Amino acid sequence: MGERDQVKLLGVWYSPYAIRPKIALRLKSVYYDYFEEDLFGSKSELLLKSNPIHKKVPVLIHNNKPVSESLNIVEYIDETWNSSGPSILPSHPHNRALARFWSAYVDNKWFPALRAAATTKSEDGKKISMEEVEEGLLHLEEAFIALSQGKPFFGGETIGFMDICLGSFLVVLKAREQLKGEKLLNESNIPSLCRWAKEFLSDETVKNVVPDIDKVAEFLGELEAKAESASSRS
Amino acid sequence: MGERDQVKLLGVWYSPYAIRPKIALRLKSVYYDYFEEDLFGSKSELLLKSNPIHKKVPVLIHNNKPVSESLNIVEYIDETWNSSGPSILPSHPHNRALARFWSAYVDNKWFPALRAAATTKSEDGKKISMEEVEEGLLHLEEAFIALSQGKPFFGGETIGFMDICLGSFLVVLKAREQLKGEKLLNESNIPSLCRWAKEFLSDETVKNVVPDIDKVAEFLGELEAKAESASSRS
Structure with a gap:
């Protein structure tokens, strides 16, 4: 992946699901911008646009392409940064x-x-x-x-x-x-x-x-x- | 995968979930033995032993190793017979x-x-x-x-x-x-x-x-x- 990769993560601090992509991104040493959502107030435009079906966090946005659902994001991170850090999924x-x-x-x-x-x-x-x-x-x-x-x-x-x-x-x-x-x-x-x-x-x-x-x-x-x-x- | 691969599929004829591995196996030209379960009567020993957590079909048994959950089986088939037939998951x-x-x-x-x-x-x-x-x-x-x-x-x-x-x-x-x-x-x-x-x-x-x-x-x-x-x- 090139240096110009832009990675954003939308989450809430207390969500177990939002912890998952954070761990995966750190295992792969991927730099990202984190955006804290307010699920009790109003959800951001970016969240509503990026996950219009479930309107839930976490959402990963990689070069403007959103990926939703925490374990789906973890698999995406593993496959995208496959040559960096340890493999997250087993190989067999x-x-x-x-x-x-x-x-x-x-x-x-x-x-x-x-x-x-x-x-x-x-x-x-x-x-x-x-x-x-x-x-x-x-x-x-x-x-x-x-x-x-x-x-x-x-x-x-x-x-x-x-x-x-x-x-x-x-x-x-x-x-x-x-x-x-x-x-x-x-x-x-x-x-x-x-x-x-x-x-x-x-x-x-x-x-x-x-x-x-x-x-x-x-x-x-x-x-x-x-x-x-x-x-x-x- | 070698010629000696032994592939068994446990299913019921009317189950949408059991159709999934059947399609995947056929796309990959994998020969398998099919076992019809009777979910209204008594489940086979093989099913209970192979999927002790959910006791549900479909189960794929490949060289004595069971894999459960229909889409999980489809991914397994795609990854195991990856050089045979079309890719089931997209490549990107x-x-x-x-x-x-x-x-x-x-x-x-x-x-x-x-x-x-x-x-x-x-x-x-x-x-x-x-x-x-x-x-x-x-x-x-x-x-x-x-x-x-x-x-x-x-x-x-x-x-x-x-x-x-x-x-x-x-x-x-x-x-x-x-x-x-x-x-x-x-x-x-x-x-x-x-x-x-x-x-x-x-x-x-x-x-x-x-x-x-x-x-x-x-x-x-x-x-x-x-x-x-x-x-x-x-």
Whole structure:
């Protein structure tokens, strides 16, 4: 890619999804301009024009061409800057298929269960969702053992696709732990995943882009308080 | 890939998702053994062992290694038999990102709206979902014009990733048209997509793997009758 590449990233600071392209861009040493969106106020013209279908962050704009959906952006970054930095997707097709399978599991099954647990009003509903989340972590523990093959990351020696996907949610888990004392990263149940989480969060690339956990906890607490006061008024 | 490759596909004849790897395997001239599952009876040991997380078809088993999730399988086939037949994903990263974006839109937004319209009991709910489906088709019409660049397929001169993704649902649309007179492929609203649908369904590769529309309509009719009799008993 030439020196004149113009790379813009639209995100919000607390979004796990927006962390993903930030990690990928840093792994590939790509310089970019970051634009913080205000999803509670009004979305920028650039966001509405770049992602007219979903109107969501993150969006990567590379030489005026937008790419949306966080994991789609990560694959795009890996393919576009393929000769710079480590490969994000594994090189063998079967390992690539496993990385894509498990990242779809995280985004379409596991995290939606965590979100349902956080937002449902029903105590029974919350319990069922939390059981799904914990069962999911057991599956992910097994997946980690299978994919990492004794190495520190899902991607082996370096951070890869599935590390970025699941790792982006670690901030939410840590913030919820702080806010509610909810200890999902439990060493007796999922020891390998706990070791991985420590390794991931202390990685230099990750530390540079991940938001402060105290700030995220405070933000989630405010969001919850707002939701409760809205529901008590209705 | 060597001559000794052993390729198995687990599917059900009426599933749009199972059509996808069949088209991809045929485009790449890969010989495979097909195993029909009985999702209403008991699932095979092979399916339960190969896709223990979702227990769903399709599953591709290549030299004893399973790959699940239909579009993940299609990418795997494209990457594994990369020197045989046409490329399924476009070659340029931005076009690949567009193909992945729109296929995620079809699977996560558009088709779920169609399924909601088909299964909801509420007349208002059905109306809202059908409006989403029709709006989605307008977006897909625009996407087709942008991606195909005046050529017959989303993938250009040959069938590509997004053709396989959306094309696999054409049988459902045609069967519903026959069953309910629901004409979603309306030439005055989405002329390009209607031309594409004709082109796709008359392609030799596709014709060889797509189930008979009369049979699918009959099957959907039976499913609906069963669901109605079950709900009238409860």
